[in-house]
Amino acid sequence: MFVQQAIAILDSGVGGLTVVKEVMRQLPREKIIYFGDTARAPYGPRTKEQVRLFTEQIVDYLLQYDPKMIVIACNTATAAALDYISAKVSVPVIGVIHPGARAAISATKTGHVGVIGTVGTINSGAYTAALKQLSPYVEVESQACPALVPLVEHGLFRSSDSFKVVQDSLYGIQQSTIDCLILGCTHYPFLVDTIQKVMGPGVKLISSADETAREISTILYDKGQLSSGEDMPIHQFFCSGDAEMFQSIATEWLGEQIKRTPVVWQITKF
Known part of the structure; x- marks a missing residue:
């Protein structure tokens, strides 16, 4: 059975959904696994060491799903952890x-x-x-x-x-x-x-968000990894905090794109 490799996108909370929306619009065949660390948001006031640790924990969690790319869709985490995570994993890692x-x-x-x-x-x-x-x-x-x-x-x-x-x-x-x-x-x-x-x-x-989605498309094209299947991908959304609030915000923000796409909502506690 063919298992479509996903683009893993992570953020301190719901902010990375702005990147998700653009990826869904520009690359509708791509499967997305999203993790919003809503229980520990915001990252902004935290130390660089804390943000790097939290980012590493989320990436380690997402790696079990064998993603073909990791997108750190959080500016604070990009600044604190992009180079560290890029050196740690074997798949492309991009920031915003x-x-x-x-x-x-x-x-x-x-x-x-x-x-x-x-x-x-x-x-x-x-x-x-x-x-x-x-x-x-x-x-x-x-x-x-x-x-x-x-x-x-x-x-x-x-x-x-x-x-x-x-x-x-x-x-x-x-x-x-x-x-x-x-x-x-x-x-x-x-x-x-x-x-x-x-x-x-x-x-x-x-x-x-728009430019990040274009960069994702360019990298996957160059690596020959753009999805070409006819079936709609089943996206997965995880959060570490209030699942009801997260789902409500995500559904409102993603609008029509999420209504026509199969989605799995899950909560994961660290």
Whole structure:
């Protein structure tokens, strides 16, 4: 019996579902195994050592399903653990920072790029390093927005209170002269409409999800591993915390894509 190899995608919580949505849209034949560490989210305030340990635990868990690729769909975990995990496993491992940086360099007209993210991501300097590697003369304005991830994890991204939280979180960077803003946390696309209202029409928002999905497609094509079966894949979603909340947010976010796709929901405690 043929068993389709999956793309394993992991995040600190529900944020990586933004990457899942793009993979489902661009690569509808690919099977996805997703793990959201909702019980230990957010990762942003944690130490690099903790984040690396948590990421390693999740990867070790996902390896039992024999994935053909691992996607660290969490900016904080990408900054803390991408190189470590890449050296540890035999399958391709990609993160979300370099795809986002490439998209921003392509989009900016002024060379003045903003980045918002968790405390861990911003303090790591990973985006600044990635942007400078691509374009040494780019100006980077970074700001941590620790209040945004809890807003999404609690399913409040469409609440009436979200605008005020986003407005307060973006106050500093809103005053800058950037012409594009990297949403340096995969949770932030849940708030994209509100963020755009706060930043105004003159600032282009960059989500790494679209670029990450393209990178997945390119790597699998080059390795001859793109799925070509006619049957719809059966996706698997795991979380470490409140399964009902996770499933509710995932179902709302993935919408039509998840309605027409067989899905298995499971909870795993670490």
